[in-house]
Amino acid sequence: MTPLQLRFGVDVGGTRLKFAAVRQGRVIGRHVEPTPRTGVAALVKALADGCGALADAVGAAPTSIGLGVAGVLSHDGARVLQSPNMPWLDDAPLSALLATAMAVPVRAENDANCIGWGEARAGAGEGxxxxxxxxxxxxxxxxxxxxxxxxxxxxxxxxxxxxxxxxxxxxxxxxxxxxxxxxxxxxxxxxxxxxxxxxxxxxxxxxxxxxxxxxxxxxxxxxxxxxxxxxxxxxxxxxxxxxxxxxxxxxxxxxxxxxxxxxxxxxxxxxxxxxxxxxxxxxxxxxxLGGDSGPVGAAMLFDAPTTAKA
Ligand SMILES: [Zn+2]
Incomplete structure (x- = not known):
């Protein structure tokens, strides 16, 4: 990760959307939004609004956004196959919709994988x-x-x-x-x-x-x-x-x-x-990392080599 890269990560799936801005593995800003319950369009808008608020707070726009989603995702993270908390998300191309709204690359991953990845890269798993x-x-x-x-x-x-x-x-x-x-x-x-x-x-x-x-x-x-x-x-x-x-x-x-x-x-x-x-x-x-491990791991997804490409 170069110093210019500002990664945003979002924990998606609880009652609140938890955002973190990460630069060089460190959290430099946080934001919280209520999780909308009305559908995919409302969720994408809340994610875009939250990223906008976080960008204002840290004084810079993200170079990428990672999403940690509660549920089963397709192997490439492109589609949410099944979300127990948000059934209206099923089969939604969530990362592509947010990438279009924000004009930056977006990657999504299962939320527990994001917690593990955040701790591995920047928390209790270092070394x-x-x-x-x-x-x-x-x-x-x-x-x-x-x-x-x-x-x-x-x-x-x-x-x-x-x-x-x-x-x-x-x-x-x-x-x-x-x-x-x-x-x-x-x-x-x-x-x-x-x-x-x-x-x-x-x-x-x-x-x-x-x-x-x-x-x-x-x-x-x-x-x-x-x-x-x-x-x-x-x-x-x-x-x-x-x-x-x-x-x-x-x-x-x-x-x-x-x-x-x-x-x-x-x-x-x-x-x-x-x-x-x-x-x-x-x-x-x-x-x-406490409550930051999910959003930090999501933010660092762009640095994650993963198995199972297909
Ligand atoms: Zn079981």
Whole structure:
């Protein structure tokens, strides 16, 4: 990246569009817009308006824009094949529409891949050659960066680490499978386990409020809450050991809102991995870019060599 290049990245898919302006790997400006819910044209307009506001704030127009989109994208990122939060986006050529509106190159990628790429290039993954990133939020997103390549599969698949099965007879998952890691190591999974165990302080709370309360309770010695955070750790350790067996990882990055609970998850993760392998679990480290990792990774997509060109 030359000094003149100003990359904009946008996290698309939550209730807010989160923009970041990145120059030489550093965030120099941020902007937030509500995510419109009315259709593709409104979304493209909100993205263009947000980029315009960010350009005014940093005093320069972007040389490229990257989009991290929640959903399944075509292998080249040109089309959004399926978006669970924004079904009206299905089959939309989002990057081409924004490129026309902004007259700059636009590239799109799955949002979890952007989080992993941002952490790999400018966050907790710096210096690691082979890493997996697990983004624990509402669901469990995953990304693999191997020898400098952001790994992508064909048919809009690839690096769906949250849908690796950790319990064959486990709870049903939205992907159609059963016992996926996402059913445990996510806000949704923790809320389900809290309901199943009858954890009383969680009654009536949605997952976003329940999870911080449960992490606090586990730290205060609440046995049921600690049992749930142990279970999350076991799932992370199981996933980590299996991914390490496949790829020989240098580092396992835990991102997303739940990375605040890594101190609670790490002991049982280490124990679970030790039961599966004589080799130690790769270092578990918390993401270092916080809420910036998605937009930063999106901004840096133009520097991403990716697998799966077709
Ligand atoms: Zn699944």
């Amino acid at each position: 690691a050659r082979r890493l997996a990133c697990l983004a624990l939020g509402t669901g469990l997103g995953g990304a693999l960066v191997l020898d400098g390549w952001l790994v992508r599969g064909g048919r809009g698949r690839g690096a769906e680490l949250g849908h690796l099965i950790v319990q064959a007879d486990g709870p049903a998952c939205g992907c159609g499978g059963r016992g996926c890691a996402e059913q445990f190591a996510s806000q949704t999974g923790i809320a389900r386990m809290a309901a199943e165990t009858g954890w009383r302080p969680g009654i009536g709370l949605g997952p976003a409020a329940l999870v911080p309360a449960l992490l606090d309770a586990a730290r205060d010695g609440d046995a049921i809450a600690a049992g749930i955070t142990d279970r999350v750790g076991v799932v992370l350790g199981t996933l980590g050991a299996r991914l390490d067996a496949l790829f020989g990882l240098d580092r396992l990055i835990i991102a997303g809102g739940l990375c605040a609970g890594l101190d609670l998850f790490a002991p049982s993760a280490t124990r679970a991995a030790a039961a599966l392998s004589s080799l130690p679990l790769p270092p578990l480290v918390a993401a270092s």
